[in-house]
Amino acid sequence: MDKKNKMITSRDDDFAKWYTDIVKAAKLADYSSVKGCIVIEPNGYAIWERMQEILDKKFKQLGHVNCQMPLLIPENMLKKEGELVEGFAPEVAWVTQGGEKELDERLCIRPTSETLFCDYYQSHVKSYRDLPKLYNQWCNVLRWEHETRPFLRSREFLWQEGHTIHASSKEAEEETKQMMDVYRWFFHEILAIPSINGRKTEKEKFAGAEYTLTNEALMYNGVALQAGTSHYFGQKFAEAYDVKFMNKDNKEEYAYQTSWGTTTRMIGALIMVHSDDYGLVLPPRIAPKQIVIIPIGNDEKVIDKCENIKKELLENNIIAYIDNTEKSPGFKFAEAEVNGIPVRIEIGARDLENSKITFARRDTREKIIEDLSIDIVKYTKELLDEIQNNLYNKAVQRRDKLTFTATNLKEMEDILNTQPGFIHADWCGDTDCELKIKEIKGCKSRCITDEALITGKCVCCGNDAKHHVIWGIQY
């Protein structure tokens, strides 16, 4: 069991290869014959289902309702908001033929659905009494990317997009912030990923937004991943799509909008933060299967004991299953390991005689032998919590180790040439400086934070700084 999985390249040797090896070995996704698109295989889709379940429940608790807008957007509808169309036009796919006929107007496959929601609001929002409207949809979107990688960047991906409309800027801004807090909670508490939150620069914000809040995580190799964004639109889209309502003073007013989204790329983040050379590692709270019970041998008493343990765990909301396939125990151990099942329980006939039970932790790969008389539910719950916390703490340590400070371009360059990571540096607010920094290995501003300035001088031009910014190379 201590041999490294031969299918998997070492993470420290070739991170990119290691990543795709994990995707393949854990059967999360596969390339398809459709260029730039992937097949999300059952193991990968089960993680997405768990993400959906947890986020959907949270969204609904906060008053959001799900709906479904069309997949296609007529070109004229897309074109109404100038910045949006400029931002997305180069990367949409166009339907030009329906059945056997050429279409009069081409239709794009939604890259995002602000325009469709605006079109809907336009005929459904009349008065402040209709507001707020808090919508979300789970769906597929398509962006014509050229370089693709499973989960991180593919032409089609799955996501949720929340769209809300309000009677005041205050309410809409609160919603924008609230949903960013939800993403932060989800990353920290469920995915065990210590993300940072902040505001995108003008250059990096969503096309058409007043501002964009972002959730940024750092991968094992020091590359940053934008993993959830929340946009405040003010009245910009409402003006473009003529979404007006009668306010309390009986005056017409443009409505205030937000949108926010997370995608299947969170699966990529899980891999790149927690997994190792032995395969996938999943934090227990997001694992579709938390416990695998492996009977050693075919002894009837052993099988009964395994069944009893499974039943007890399931009754206590711990997702357990028995691997009772015909494979050898060693093969089952290896499979559970590569698939990232947080805890493996082993019981054999001799264990029953000696009143022993073995727990194997996926995170530390440690085996723990306990007496069979322990309270199995309490023990397992505590063990799962400990694994969750351990993964989070390890990720925090790694992130902190890869977090740097730069006061001038030379320092920034040295850091990026040695080991990429989050780089704290002050910035004057000028896009020219941002572009100059980007010349160093494509380093971009990740977000503007509320943290205090370091030197008060821009890391690039040395002039007075306006913002404390975190920079990094991104996926």
Place this chain on the structure above:
Amino acid sequence: MDKKNKMITSRDDDFAKWYTDIVKAAKLADYSSVKGCIVIEPNGYAIWERMQEILDKKFKQLGHVNCQMPLLIPENMLKKEGELVEGFAPEVAWVTQGGEKELDERLCIRPTSETLFCDYYQSHVKSYRDLPKLYNQWCNVLRWEHETRPFLRSREFLWQEGHTIHASSKEAEEETKQMMDVYRWFFHEILAIPSINGRKTEKEKFAGAEYTLTNEALMYNGVALQAGTSHYFGQKFAEAYDVKFMNKDNKEEYAYQTSWGTTTRMIGALIMVHSDDYGLVLPPRIAPKQIVIIPIGNDEKVIDKCENIKKELLENNIIAYIDNTEKSPGFKFAEAEVNGIPVRIEIGARDLENSKITFARRDTREKIIEDLSIDIVKYTKELLDEIQNNLYNKAVQRRDKLTFTATNLKEMEDILNTQPGFIHADWCGDTDCELKIKEIKGCKSRCITDEALITGKCVCCGNDAKHHVIWGIQY
């Protein structure tokens, strides 16, 4: 409360108009600016979520796992199976531009995903040990329809498509039948719709299938709706896509396939079987909200009582909510009625004094006053079951009333001219006769059943009959 909803045309006056009025009044869906596509609004989407929840659980209990194939299919991949491409080519939408470039090969938006699954199987199925594979996906598909109606027929719709592959025809045929039984169970037990099951004729089967099993329901107006199909492909697709496996005798063999699907059109069936001139009527087992509690007045004790009842019901898995908006009780009653909430509970200050509670049934529109001391959970459970059964029985009666027998074309014509319905008639098996029958108001074979022949002679040509067939006009 006894006034008919003014937004809703009478069902007996104009069924088509009544249908779209219900869709609109109950806020299930709305037309979008995208031709032939609809917006599924929160009330409609919540029904779909409930359908997904129940079916998905059942699929998983039977060993199926969810996955996600790409949205787009390259033209060459689609073309490999001749019958399939002939069946679908006239009704697909083609993407010809990606980003700013013309594509070398056009891609169609999936009308169904057999080809994509075959492409996947081809590289993942090697040995009988890999089989069976039991997949399902929840997704959107697109067919370039010309006449569209919300839920019944729209260019884009949501569905689940199961795709399985087996090492023997026996296993694959058992799967085909099993999934048809699941749909039958879902229709009868959950949707309270007494569907009939049978086999499609050669002319009506799925393009490329060996045979198609179908679930056919009869709407209030006597028009039939195909509401779920299960296809057995034998080795046809496996041959076209070269899906081979090594069997137990160590010989190469083409694999055996099935697929099966249901769609958002089931929401249309729910409307057309159960609803009335007062709005939507939902069977309790599919209703996203089963009980609405309406406090009369603002008395604190009344609100507390309502909260306690809600809590008790929710703890016992009865989906209850309180309408505590600022609308008048009368408005709330009307809204609950048009939205099809199965049971409305009303409590006011005077009721508390007199120890009374009022239940209003949506199905019969009856008000029942009970003593507040009743066991509310037990009472509500029984009432919901009674409503479920009542709706089912009413649907059976209606279906039976609209089920006819014909022994010759004249009889068939008379029935169809008076009142469409299910028509039992024998058939020789000849497509010419099927086409001749279709000339009568577009009447088609719904399915071949196992029932005994009636006269032994074909209803059309009078020659010896091979099958007992149920005929009808369809949506």
